[in-house]
Amino acid sequence: xxSTIFDYTYRIHLNAIEAMREPALNALHARNTPYWDAQRARxxxxxxxxxxxxxPRLVRHFLENHIKDEVKHAAHVHDRDPIADQVFSLFEKxxxxxxxxxxxxxxxxxxxxxxxxxxxxxxxxxxxxxxxxTLDEFYHASTPTILIPLLNPSIDVxxxxxxxxxxxxKLLEVPVPKSPWGPYFIGDEEQVIER
Amino acid sequence: xxxxxxxxxxIQSNGLRAMAYVLARRGGDDSTYFDCVIGNRLTFEALRxxxxxxxxxxxxxxxxxxxxxxxxxxxxxxxxxxxxRIAGFHLRIIAQKNWPSFLACMPLLGERxxxxxxxxxxxxxxxxxxxxxxxxxxxxxxxxxxxxxxxLSLYATEEELEQACIDQETFLSTMKVSEGIYxxxxxxxxxxxxxxxxxxxx
Numbered sequence: 001x002x003s004t005i006f007d008y009t010y011r012i013h014l015n016a017i018e019a020m021r022e023p024a025l026n027a028l029h030a031r032n033t034p035y036w037d038a039q040r041a042r043x044x045x046x047x048x049x050x051x052x053x054x055x056p057r058l059v060r061h062f063l064e065n066h067i068k069d070e071v072k073h074a075a076h077v078h079d080r081d082p083i084a085d086q087v088f089s090l091f092e093k094x095x096x097x098x099x100x101x102x103x104x105x106x107x108x109x110x111x112x113x114x115x116x117x118x119x120x121x122x123x124x125x126x127x128x129x130x131x132x133x134t135l136d137e138f139y140h141a142s143t144p145t146i147l148i149p150l151l152n153p154s155i156d157v158x159x160x161x162x163x164x165x166x167x168x169x170k171l172l173e174v175p176v177p178k179s180p181w182g183p184y185f186i187g188d189e190e191q192v193i194e195r
Numbered sequence: 196x197x198x199x200x201x202x203x204x205x206i207q208s209n210g211l212r213a214m215a216y217v218l219a220r221r222g223g224d225d226s227t228y229f230d231c232v233i234g235n236r237l238t239f240e241a242l243r244x245x246x247x248x249x250x251x252x253x254x255x256x257x258x259x260x261x262x263x264x265x266x267x268x269x270x271x272x273x274x275x276x277x278x279x280r281i282a283g284f285h286l287r288i289i290a291q292k293n294w295p296s297f298l299a300c301m302p303l304l305g306e307r308x309x310x311x312x313x314x315x316x317x318x319x320x321x322x323x324x325x326x327x328x329x330x331x332x333x334x335x336x337x338x339x340x341x342x343x344x345x346x347l348s349l350y351a352t353e354e355e356l357e358q359a360c361i362d363q364e365t366f367l368s369t370m371k372v373s374e375g376i377y378x379x380x381x382x383x384x385x386x387x388x389x390x391x392x393x394x395x396x397x
Contacts, residue, residue, distance in 0.1 A: 119333055131221075134314050139211055146345075
């Protein structure tokens, strides 16, 4: 494993954690609703349609579970959300043009953002508010971290995935983080007991 | 390659199983005391033992150690014998096994159980016993319960992953976590215990 690949893989993970806190958490007042879950189900179905023949079994297994979970979460009453349409239009473009590594990098951000909203900003209409759905969301927000290395991406592919994550930050109109989570979180102590 | 990822998937599933167990019980015994005697003490021990681990692994454990020092100070809680016993288990892992077993058992199991407990305590009368009910505590804990997956994916050997699975399953057995409680291959899984379709505003 080259250290460059590691650096980018870890960067993808850290960017996705940045999506869990401000300013990304509540950017554009975009709140996860069942409509967002429905879009995620649609795109994971598209991922299987596009790449199902060549993808590793564990990747397919995750996508199939993802679709089942999201269909369940999307069963709650919801309205169309134009911001979700913009977000998932970006995701679909990246999935079609850049492949599964980019898609998983974006899904990590989106799922983690949705999980953080459910935990940090409780809302009775949130489809992830129930404990079982919270666990589903954790599953979606963590498993792609092992699926990305499993896909054995080239440097070009993984760099593109980071760029696609940055495009998502830009779409949300938040700055691309310069000092990511991890070793750099020191100094956040004043936030310790903010809820 | 595929054997490695089967093992990683097993490590991930064991962690989810531990979380499902805590959810089913609507919480566990996690408190700030756990951050002190498990998080804080064990990360120091791990840094002492795993000097030859890959640099990103050492960086990660150092960062977790700093977070645990912070969490340990957030609330005051009583001594917990359970926390001491769990710390004893992890100390034996550190003494006898390599870093992949430590990451698989401590952050990827124990920390996940702590995070799940905070989901159950949040906004309830007992929320001030868990540092992870705070925004920072939650985010730190999410980081601890996911970043090691990247490190294991990239740096652990197949033999180390094999051993890490065995050690995790020993921990689960010690904690009396039943088998198959979170089976990602079960198509009915997402409907178990979930809320009915609803809309408060509709």
